Amino acid sequence: MSGLKTNNPVIRWIEYRLPIFSFIDHAVGSGYPTPRNLNYWWNFGSLAGLALVIMILTGIMLAMQYTAHVAFAFDSVERIMRDVNSGWLIRYIHMNGGSFFFIVVYIHLFRGLYYGSYKAPRELLWILGVVILLLMMATAFMGYVLPWGQMSFWGATVITNLFSAIPLIGESIVTWLWGGFAVANPTLNRFYALHYLLPFVIVGAVVLHIWALHRFGSNNPLGIEANGPQDKIPFHPYYTAKDAFGVGVFLLFFAAVVFFAPNFFGEPDNYIPANPLSTPAHIVPEWYFLPYYATLRAIPDKLLGVIAMFGSILILFVLPWIDRSPVRSAKFRPIYKQFFWIFLADCILLGYIGAKPPEGMFLIIGRIATAYYFLHFVIVFVLSYVERPRPLPSSIGEAVLKGGGAPAPAAAREKA
């Protein structure tokens, strides 16, 4: 147990029997030493946690009013919007909260890519992050089905149908997923059950994620290990104050959308009740799925398309072993840095293509962008051997306090 200093007898009484206060202090308090040089890109982890809490709270409130039945789901959501006190607010927060959750998590993820946070000894931390991303995608996909609008229904139909591409057992899997021979009431019911369950599985994964984080502490913009007290500062009050400011900025953006453009990220078609007899002109998923949707459609063969789509995320699992460069931060990797930006641009381009019909120029660009997505990982692998990193500073304290790092070539090759 740490030297938790307090004179409060109640806290001392509890702490003696259940050392929860020192636990919290170690997790996010003064007992958690953190690199002193974290920039604002390190705010997005706590923001993702906040988004998860917001989703669970608003979700539970929605669940009290929502009816998971094909004949009532759409009407029950409209009731929430019209008759439930502040129901419109709860629903708009939940609806846009999904988008903001993904924005924050995507930034968090690309931060990791830029600063090499996935490298040893943080591989499991990274892998747990990818697990969280997959769980979020499943949760958001099933949540989008719940209001039972046209896009809900047709999105569910298109995506579940993908599994029919699996040879031999594909058709049976799809029937099993649907609980019948079409997307219908049993499908809606199980999606609701899972949509309620998965966020709590995410909470579990987040706990593991943070546990793994605390093993070695945060990476930092220099990507070198923090050694000694001059490199570190206590999480509280420094990063609690910085994270709190980040929360304020996040809430400003969030509130602006919830109150003044709540349907910005949405599709008008989802305000039309689901109709199995009328297919919308364009079936598009939510924006955060568009890059994967582009990947899926770029490949003419259905099975290969599905494999590429899932592969585009699964490949992130092995990234720590693809990138063999011992230098973490792109700051000291002049060539990797360029390719990082190209990769980011490629992902956004894929998102743009995902919103377009798969024909003509869009299809061609989509194919090139998909190919490049995977090529990037080959490039990263090759770069780890051919790139000459810039010299690393010998310590964070030195770099931060004196400004700029004195060359220390030995540290550059040292495997952390």
Added chain:
Amino acid sequence: MKILTAAALAALVTVGAGQVHAAEGEAMPKYDWSFSGVFGRFDRAAMQRGLQVYREVCSACHGLKYVAFRNLEVLGYSEDEIKEMATEYSIGDGPNDEGDMFERPGRPSDYFPSPFPNDKAAAAANNGAAPPDLSLMAKARPGGPDYIRNLLLGYEDPPAGFEALEGLNYNLYFPGHQIAMAAPLSDGAVEFADGTEASTEQMATDLANFLMWTAEPNLERRHSLGVSVVLFLLVFTGILYAAKRKVWSDLH
């Protein structure tokens, strides 16, 4: 390099977002609605006129099933006026103590009755295309209220060589340009209670105002709450920033 890429990305995202949301077909003229913008509010007089046009023209074919008569209070009607209006409708109810279904005059708690018993009947009476419920129309089409206004004003002679199918009408703004609904409005189709001249354009604009309210009845509350929340957050975030600066000052 970094700045260039960032600029390119920003451009892509903006263009992308715009394109995803743009309607296909004709460019959509935009109207300056009183309810748009951060401080936007509904125009009560326009909504009352829109309601009148809905009741006298559109309700023959289109339902408004998410709107209850009691909701109309927001438009500026008194309780008695609403009771009066509701009784003009006949509402199916039952079963009564004898086990029979019956019709009774409407009450404020009733919802606008739909003109057809089901979609099949609605389609059968309208050349095979069921007139959709209008409650959510202003959110269910790209362009929303602009689309509704343009659609109602978009009946024109087809361009040379364009053959509309039997029973369909040419409309500049309807996707595919052939719509089963004949032009529902013509100058003077209603006589406005407030004396406003009932030009087609006036009616189309008023209807769009009214239908935006039926689609988003909490818009005004949302805007005013939003202004307070954003102002609060601006101040609060400023304080948090000052606190952060203070906490970190002993480090730099």
